[in-house]
Amino acid sequence: MLQRFTQVGEYYTMARPPIPPKDKDATGFLDIMIYDEETDKHCRITWEQALKATVAGALTGTTDLVNGPSGAKVPLNTWIQTAEAMNHINKNGFKAGAFEEKDRVIFQTNASGVKKTSTTDVTAIAQLVTDMKADYSKMTATICIARPFIEHAMLSAVLTVSGQDTGATLFGPSDMQVSANTSVKTIEGCVSESASAALFPVCFQCGYLTPFCAHVPTATTRATSSRSSPSRRTCT
Amino acid sequence: MANGYRAGGNCRFFTKKSDGTFTVDAGKEALQSRLNFEDNDTDEVHPSLLAFPMMEGQAETLHNEISISSRLLPWDVHSKTYNYFPGGFDMYQAYKTLLGLDHIHFGEDLRASENMEYMSQVRASTHTLPESQDNPTFV
Numbered sequence: 001m002l003q004r005f006t007q008v009g010e011y012y013t014m015a016r017p018p019i020p021p022k023d024k025d026a027t028g029f030l031d032i033m034i035y036d037e038e039t040d041k042h043c044r045i046t047w048e049q050a051l052k053a054t055v056a057g058a059l060t061g062t063t064d065l066v067n068g069p070s071g072a073k074v075p076l077n078t079w080i081q082t083a084e085a086m087n088h089i090n091k092n093g094f095k096a097g098a099f100e101e102k103d104r105v106i107f108q109t110n111a112s113g114v115k116k117t118s119t120t121d122v123t124a125i126a127q128l129v130t131d132m133k134a135d136y137s138k139m140t141a142t143i144c145i146a147r148p149f150i151e152h153a154m155l156s157a158v159l160t161v162s163g164q165d166t167g168a169t170l171f172g173p174s175d176m177q178v179s180a181n182t183s184v185k186t187i188e189g190c191v192s193e194s195a196s197a198a199l200f201p202v203c204f205q206c207g208y209l210t211p212f213c214a215h216v217p218t219a220t221t222r223a224t225s226s227r228s229s230p231s232r233r234t235c236t
Numbered sequence: 237m238a239n240g241y242r243a244g245g246n247c248r249f250f251t252k253k254s255d256g257t258f259t260v261d262a263g264k265e266a267l268q269s270r271l272n273f274e275d276n277d278t279d280e281v282h283p284s285l286l287a288f289p290m291m292e293g294q295a296e297t298l299h300n301e302i303s304i305s306s307r308l309l310p311w312d313v314h315s316k317t318y319n320y321f322p323g324g325f326d327m328y329q330a331y332k333t334l335l336g337l338d339h340i341h342f343g344e345d346l347r348a349s350e351n352m353e354y355m356s357q358v359r360a361s362t363h364t365l366p367e368s369q370d371n372p373t374f375v
Contacts, residue, residue, distance in 0.1 A: 011322075016292075034247060038246040043247040045247065051287075054289050058259075059330045059331075063327060065289060068296070073326075079291065080289075140292040141292070144295070144322035145287055146285070146288065146304055147286075148304055149243065151241075152238060
């Protein structure tokens with residue numbers, strides 16, 4: 001069998017649970033558990049860890065985030081502030097104290113990599129924390145965790161169905177060739193040396209296959225590169 | 237781990253340094269190392285996770301598939317936009333520069349594509365008919 005190193009990817013979305021935690025002291029409700037194949041156990045990804053991993057403070061240029069199919073956009077700084085406020089509540093519960101500068105985990109940097117501290121941001125985040133405590137739906141930031149290169153040595157197999165439901169071969173031997181087309185990640189099948197009834201319907205008037213009878217228009221669809229077309233034959 | 241496992245299934249972030257901090261440079265370097273599969277003959281463990289900002293409005297309507305490479309998803313080809321990158325097109329542009337996402341290849345055999353060797357793995361057709369060819373359609 002054919003063995004190849006094959007990669008697959010997956011992603012997870014970290015977001016507020018649909019129902020707010022009943023316990024106002026609850027923490028970690030924004031964290032997720034995902035499987036670690038190397039250690040064979042589930043690992044907790046905390047909101048703070050994921051927030052830091054976005055390195056969002058280093059993003060430059062036009063960095064508005066799409067917010068829904070309508071195309072509405074949200075500035076990146078708004079996302080950072082919201083995510084920071086959510087992190088504060090996730091770590092300390094809904095009874096958390098006021099947000100302070102020391103609670104920040106994402107810092108925006110200038111071109112030289114120097115942190116830009118803004119008291120405006122801290123005030124805005126503190127206000128967001130207050131708003132989120134009153135209105136759970138204000139927690140609108142999410143984080144997409146992508147695991148794009150999961151690689152295994154995999155064997156290829158082709159499973160097919162059989163029988164006349166798949167289209168009967170009415171004449172000649174069939175030669176089915178299967179090949180992997182890596183450019184489109186599909187397996188292609190090619191039938192040659194014979195025509196399948198699925199491709200050439202039978203003429204109701206004479207019983208011959210339509211490419212070889214005069215009762216029907218000559219236009220047919222050939223999905224395969226079979227050998228050269230036989231001469232047309234009338235059945236009258 | 238599963239039999240045949242090679243890499244990419246752990247819970248380490250590309251952007252995380254060994255000292256526990258998260259930096260862009262660490263992410264770019266680790267991503268390149270993973271794509272090139274450097275240190276493959278040692279016990280080097282490559283990170284697996286990337287994190288992207290996203291708003292709730294997009295998360296609720298996100299497709300089952302996202303593309304973090306420069307290859308568009310089939311339904312994005314017509315509009316040529318990265319609608320389904322987390323955060324949208326602006327975020328793709330930003331992270332492409334930041335982490336070198338445009339270096340991600342598609343697992344495509346470019347040599348075979350350029351030479352149109354789509355059927356290189358199959359046996360050649362014989363192009364012969366059986367001797368007992370009595371089918372009237374081939375007369």
